Amino acid sequence: MKKLLISTTALAMVATNAGAAEMLAALGAPEGQVNIVAWPGYIERGETDKAYDWVTKFEEATGCKVNIKTANTSDEMVALMNEGGFDLVTASGDASLRLVAGKRVQAINTDLIPSWSKVDDRLKDAPWFTVDGTHYGVPYQWGPNVLMYNTEVFKEAPKSWSVVFEEQTLPDGQSNKGRVQAYDGPIHIADAAQYLMAHKPELGITSPYELNEDQYKAALDLLRQQRELVGRYWHDAFIQMDDFKNEGVVASGSWPFQVNLLKSEGLPISSTIPEEGATGWADTTMMHAEAAHPNCAYKWMEHTLSSNLQSDLSVWFGSNPVTPASCTDGSGMQTAEGCTANGMDDFEKIRFWTTPVANCSQGEGACVPYYRWVSDYIGVIGGR
Numbered sequence: 001m002k003k004l005l006i007s008t009t010a011l012a013m014v015a016t017n018a019g020a021a022e023m024l025a026a027l028g029a030p031e032g033q034v035n036i037v038a039w040p041g042y043i044e045r046g047e048t049d050k051a052y053d054w055v056t057k058f059e060e061a062t063g064c065k066v067n068i069k070t071a072n073t074s075d076e077m078v079a080l081m082n083e084g085g086f087d088l089v090t091a092s093g094d095a096s097l098r099l100v101a102g103k104r105v106q107a108i109n110t111d112l113i114p115s116w117s118k119v120d121d122r123l124k125d126a127p128w129f130t131v132d133g134t135h136y137g138v139p140y141q142w143g144p145n146v147l148m149y150n151t152e153v154f155k156e157a158p159k160s161w162s163v164v165f166e167e168q169t170l171p172d173g174q175s176n177k178g179r180v181q182a183y184d185g186p187i188h189i190a191d192a193a194q195y196l197m198a199h200k201p202e203l204g205i206t207s208p209y210e211l212n213e214d215q216y217k218a219a220l221d222l223l224r225q226q227r228e229l230v231g232r233y234w235h236d237a238f239i240q241m242d243d244f245k246n247e248g249v250v251a252s253g254s255w256p257f258q259v260n261l262l263k264s265e266g267l268p269i270s271s272t273i274p275e276e277g278a279t280g281w282a283d284t285t286m287m288h289a290e291a292a293h294p295n296c297a298y299k300w301m302e303h304t305l306s307s308n309l310q311s312d313l314s315v316w317f318g319s320n321p322v323t324p325a326s327c328t329d330g331s332g333m334q335t336a337e338g339c340t341a342n343g344m345d346d347f348e349k350i351r352f353w354t355t356p357v358a359n360c361s362q363g364e365g366a367c368v369p370y371y372r373w374v375s376d377y378i379g380v381i382g383g384r
Contacts, residue, residue: 023107027295033065034296037080037089039283040070040237041257041317042141051333052316054309062303064296072235073185074353075374081105087291088300090140092281093128093353094187098370100129100136105286107134112298115305118323122347128354129284137284138301139322141313144278144343144350145183145191146271148254148262150244157272161195163251165226170250177229181240181252184233184381186373187353190279191253192219192226194351198276208279208351210360216368223380233381244269256318256342273346280350308332320344 036043043066046053055066069086071077074095081089081104091099099105110116116124119139124130129137149158153172162168164180182188193208196218205215231249234240241258243249245267254271262269285304287297303309310321311332320342321327327339343350360367 023109024112024294024298025109027112027298030062030064030296030299031293032063032296033067034088034293034300035067035069035086036300037069037071037077037086039090039092040072042090042283042313043068044313044316049316052312054303054307054312058300058303058307062296062299064293064299066300072237074187075185078102078104081288084288084290085292086288087293087297088288089286090283091129091137091286092283093126094355094370096129096137096284096286097131097355099286100131103289105136106289106291107136108138108287108301110135110138113138113302113305115302115323118305118325120322120324123282123322126282126284126352128282128352129286137286138304140283140285140304141310141317141319141322142280142282142347142350142352143256143317143319144273144280144346145253146256146259146278147274148244148252148259148269148271150250151268151270153250157270158251159275161191161253161274161276164229164253165192165195165222167225167229176251178231179248179250180229181232181234181243181249182223182226182230183253184235186370186377187279188253189216189219189223189373189377190351190353190356192222194279195276196222207361209354209356210362210367211356212362212366213368216372220376220380223377227380227383257316260316260318273343273349277349277351280352282352310334314339314342318342320347 044052045055059065071080074092077089077091078095078098081099123139147158153170163176168176170176190208193205193211196203197205203215203218232243237258241262244262259269259271285301291297305323308331310323310326311334314321315333315338320339327334328336356370356373358365358367358369
């Protein structure tokens with residue numbers, strides 16, 4: 001596993017700041033509802049496609065109504081959790097430790113989640129939600145950030161991420177300028193850093209989330225170059241899909257969710273992981289420190305592991321279940337072949353999102369912290 005470990009100093013800081021709420025010792029009566037912040041497509045009740053519904057039966061069985069607020073970026077999720085009023089969030093690795101350090105989430109008592117034993121051993125103690133042996137969430141799904149492309153323009157899958165980073169003539173004889181997109185989130189700096197790992201090895205980048213000043217400057221310079229090519233920065237999955245359908249966009253970093261939906265509509269769309277590899281996300285269901293409906297929240301976390309949710313969600317989103325048995329046990333639509341296609345065997349190749357910190361493997365204070373990623377990426381998008 002390509003573990004992007006936070007340094008001992010940083011972990012100590014997180015542990016010191018954590019623990020705003022007492023871990024629940026026993027379950028009580030359900031409160032009647034649970035409020036969840038989630039990525040688009042993560043919690044379906046059959047409204048988009050009747051075949052995909054893992055909410056209705058849960059509500060009937062528990063009496064807990066599921067209320068969903070979608071968020072398009074990790075920063076938006078953190079902001080919503082800071083505002084309060086939510087019980088759970090499906091946080092990616094670039095948000096999870098921020099939520100722990102900010103005392104926005106509470107430790108999880110895995111003894112109250114019977115299906116914890118089914119979780120992939122590679123994820124049970126992952127460093128993006130586990131601090132000093134304490135778990136601050138339950139793994140949900142994981143997968144790569146893929147390069148989505150138009151198959152009428154690219155008869156063969158692009159071999160390199162260069163199609164979105166460097167100006168060039170595409171196979172249809174036209175420039176890529178104005179026809180590519182980039183993700184509207186500071187974590188995209190890591191995609192640039194990963195590209196540079198392959199194309200400028202002299203920079204010495206070993207992790208796209210641990211960048212010293214020179215490495216960071218090179219990543220920003222590449223993103224400023226990309227700014228001249230990008231027609232629109234995307235953060236809304238459905239707007240990105242519309243851009244591919246109607247606005248002439250032909251290549252972009254994306255999620256399997258968009259790829260699958262566009263293909264289901266008969267669009268000439270496919271995806272690939274280019275030769276430089278990919279960043280990725282391993283998402284965790286985390287519980288707000290002041291959750292108003294903790295019993296329903298625990299019931300939902302158990303449901304995410306024990307039901308057909310893992311199997312069907314991995315088909316719907318193009319992601320991988322955190323319970324490996326869901327690939328083969330017939331609990332839902334997923335199959336062993338489907339999991340392989342979604343990258344189940346590529347776990348070791350993915351550099352999972354995590355929060356950049358100053359105290360990294362290069363030394364104390366050697367790396368550029370996340371708050372600078374946020375401000376500097378706003379500048380890049382603004383043309384500075």
